[in-house]
Amino acid sequence: MTWDAQRLRAHVGQVEQLLTQVGEHQDTPAGRIAAQAVQALVDLYGEALARVVALAARAGFGAELTGDELLEHLLLVHELHPDPVETRVRRVVGELNAELRARGAVVELVEVRPDVVTVRLTTSGCASTGHALASTVEDAVLRVAPEVGRVETVAPRAEPVLVPVAELLRPAARRDG
Incomplete structure (x- = not known):
């Protein structure tokens, strides 16, 4: 079964809603059991995915796993993404610039630290446009x-x-007068 991007995003949204509901009931016995079951599944699938990533890397096609939106999301969730943070950030900033230039803006990567990414956003529009674009970049x-x-x-x-x-x-006299 192959899902298109729209179905994938809808399903991810549904899972996030369900996980939020589980989190809201963690103070109840059933909520604790549900949270433990979810964590056990995440751990199990994370281990399986780590094995797939290792096999793919040995076979020489590990980088291709990041071209699929769902796989990339899962690689990030399980901290298995093969690309370093700075590489991923530089790539997305480059992609954003193509879109932002059409809107009269440019984003520049200033620094990538373990806890924060710093960017410089230059816009030709009003402050509210700048805030919206900054949110898009973030x-x-x-x-x-x-x-x-x-x-x-x-x-x-x-x-x-x-x-x-x-x-x-x-x-000086000519400059002042």
Whole structure:
């Protein structure tokens, strides 16, 4: 059975809702049992996936596993993604720039640390547009590198003010008047 992207996302959403409901009932005996059952399944499937990743790497096609949205998501959940955090972040920032340029914005990767990714977002629009774009960047980065925890957006670089050399060489009286 192969699911299309829409069905996959709908199912992931349903699973997240069900897990939220289980989490809301962890204080009850049935809720604790449900949470333990879910954790046992996650651990079991995580171990199976780790074996698949190891076999794929030995066979020389481990990197191809990240081209599938569901597999990439599972690799991230189980901390098995073959690409380092910085590689994943650089890739998504590059992909975002293609989209953002059409909207009059540019995102630049400033730094990747274990707990935070810092980006610089330059927009030609209003502040609310900048906030929306910053949220888009944050969502995309955390989707591919959830282990970093947060994304910080720093102010754009100030444009240098260029003063013509001729202006600097003119006498002060002529510049003031």
